Amino acid sequence: MSSYDLIVLGSGPGGYVAAIRGAQLGLKVAIVERENLGGICLNWGCIPTKALLRSSEIFHYMNHASDYGLKAEAISADIAAIVKRSRGVASKLNQGVTHLMKKNKITVHTGQGKLLGGGKLSVVNDGKTEELSAKHIIIATGARARDLPKAKADGKRIWTYRHAMTPTELPTKLLVIGSGAIGIEFASFYNDLGVKVTVVEMMDRILPVEDADVSTFMAKALTKQGFDLRISANIQKIEATDAAVTAEIKAKDGTVTTEEFSHVIVAIGIVPNVENIGLEDTGVEPDKRYHIKVDEYCRTNVDGIWAIGDVTAPPWLAHKASHEGVLAAEAIAQALGNTEVHPHPIDAKNIPGCTYCHPQVASVGLTEAKAKEAGHEVKVGNFPFVGNGKAIALGEAEGFIKTVFDAKTGELLGAHMVGAEVTELIQGYTIGKQAELVETDYIQTVFPHPTLSEMMHESVLSAYSRAVHF
Template sequence: MAYDVVVLGSGPGGYVAAIRASQLGFKVAIIEKESLGGICLNWGCIPTKALLKSAQVFEYIKHAKEYGIEASGQPQFESVVKRSRGVADKMSKGVQFLMKKNKIDVIMGFGKIKTKGQIEVTKADGTKEVVEGKHIIIATGARARQLPAMPIDGKKIIGYREAMVMPQQPKSMIVVGSGAIGVEFAYFYNSMGTKVTIVEFMPRIVPVEDEDISKELEKTYKKYGIDIMTNAEVTAVDTSGTGVKATVKTANGNVTLEADVLLSAAGVVANIEGIGLEENGIKTEKGRLVVDKYYQTNIPGIYAIGDCAPGQALAHVASKEAIICVEAIGYNEKKYHHAPEALDYGNVPGCTYCVPEIASVGFTEKQAKEAGYEIKVGKFPLSASGKASAAGHTEGFVKVIFDAKYGEWLGTHMIGYNVTEIIAQTVTARKLETTYHEVLNSIHPHPTISESVKDAIEVAYGEAIHL
């Protein structure tokens, strides 16, 4: 079976690459070992948001009196999990439809690059077939990182996959790691009634975010009743009893934590084992494939995108890399009219869907200063937002950072109600090289959370009206 483009993996990188290649007139096949849509649709972005929505609905019920409504109810944990799986299944079926619509052949099995231009696919029944592809795109994604002190057993020490489908709700949980996965599950389980303790190795939670964001989330989580330990490391876990006992190394000595279950949320590692990289001399570095700006590896005709490539491990990054990669192939094959623009990794938004939500893009305040900028910083609390007050979610703020000399928009950092929906404004504005002047001269609708971005800019330039 011969194709123009063969994609290994069907996550938000792989399936997007396949569709774009088909749109450009290539004959395309996609190889997937498990479920179409990859981790994002089946075990990541989508089903976790469904769980979080259920937690938010339960939070509304608990606080219904604050909205003038009498309501009561208890979560049915199994039903919450069932709804999440249903949402994931629907999305995966949507990808199946897109494959048929775009006339993409789906080959189920584990793919391994045999030689340049050939992938050997091992089916579930053990049979094998060889698929030929002039261009091979590796989009094999990533999995939960396992730490030596806490090997995942799927029962008492779990990863994000197990956290999504636990047969019953634990009474207590230790969450190791406070990146997006860690703080999202911490919020979900705490909201449902589980006693949660977060253990973070770094000095602050959500350590990739601006320091003000970390402080605000920690303050809010402690208000929720979540215990937080920073500058802390789990050095051993004992699972011999009914639950887990974790030995935590802190600045003040060792502490023992006990819980029903421990969630290891210490990041991800790329799926690059056993796919024929070493046999074909395909270079890797720090656990990722080495690629050029159009995602070609050191072997012509073999490409890598998404979590197995060097960029940020985010679904929207994988999708954009997929399009750039395929359009570059199309340009070289005279099926696309121009060379695509390389991705600016300094203008990639990050979103975390805990409550309050976190959204950010560009320089943090610390990074801007370290880069040598003289800056103007504006911070607008959502307690002063009419929309946030009406919604009953006044926690958080919008923080903007501008270059004082030229007015360049260096970064935005938000924590609060629905802020993930408005970060794209900053991304687009930065792409267009917009200054503060253009934003302040653009009318923002009232009442909205989005107008808080304008309010924060007014603060930065000493023109605050609503503060």
């Protein structure tokens, strides 16, 4: 039996980062992975989807070449080549994680891992079983797409995100069920490639976790792009054949229509991967949604067992999982006698969220409504992209940046963005929240010109009736 200080079950963005941090701190570390190093995010999620979206973005610009004084004719999309590029990106990064495991002397055990209790774990691969032991085990098994009971994914006509990433042909008419980040990203990808897209959302607005102003703006922007958005609607029935999918859609007013689509993407959330990993043999407690309950340091209720990432509480984001991986590894090292590490719990309000549609969406902290619900008296700033010289020069004058401050203390409570490259800009506010900056810190900061980041400054100024350029 091989023994370790730390075994990480799962090698996604939480698991492999936890393993590396543990190794950096001098622990003897192993990682158990049943499929591909890097997990869903690297192989089938965050990274390859961004490769797809980059292709569709370039295609969008090519079709609008005349807006930039250029000419492009006979433009077409080769879906096989687009998918091949995306898979190549994923493969390259998978190789990168493999290298990092070797560099940090982390032992990789390939196979299905199962907790046995008492610090033991079995790994089954090709019918052979290996038993491992560790002082501490981190569960980082992630999650998978949630099926709609009425629309079980078959990979042919009814897709999850994984099927939608490797189509053999472009849909002709696509139904996307769910308007969260995953649903809207795939809807944007296919719409940019010329597919007629219908989005059905049961909530009263798209991107329902975002600020209401963001949802309203995005609904108008996507409708202008040709999206058919059905809000406060739900799917009554779905039937798939070899040739098409028929869906009964109940509208907000109660009207039910029967419509035909070539394909359907189900994007209604995730299910934690807690089955068949031996939780029942350990006493580890799940919450009512079957996610594993952990404390602020990612400890479960059982000594020596930790959990991170999508298998735990939201937000279910890769960067949250990675940060939790570092946190758990440092807490484990501390528990094993390392006095040089000082792990700090994560404040979920300081975790940014990004949606890579067109235009992009990014946010951190409280929405205006949530801030008021929490009892804050607020000051709100808003600055449009059309007031920024760099945005106009880029031909990207669509969007805005909104900031929400506590009126009494000047604390930045939240920031919400729509527009070009806002997924890169949001970190400026995220650092501010983590550092507990107040409005004067932003007002007195010199922002470079000409940049999109100047809008961040102007939005803060706007909250205090000092905006210069609008």
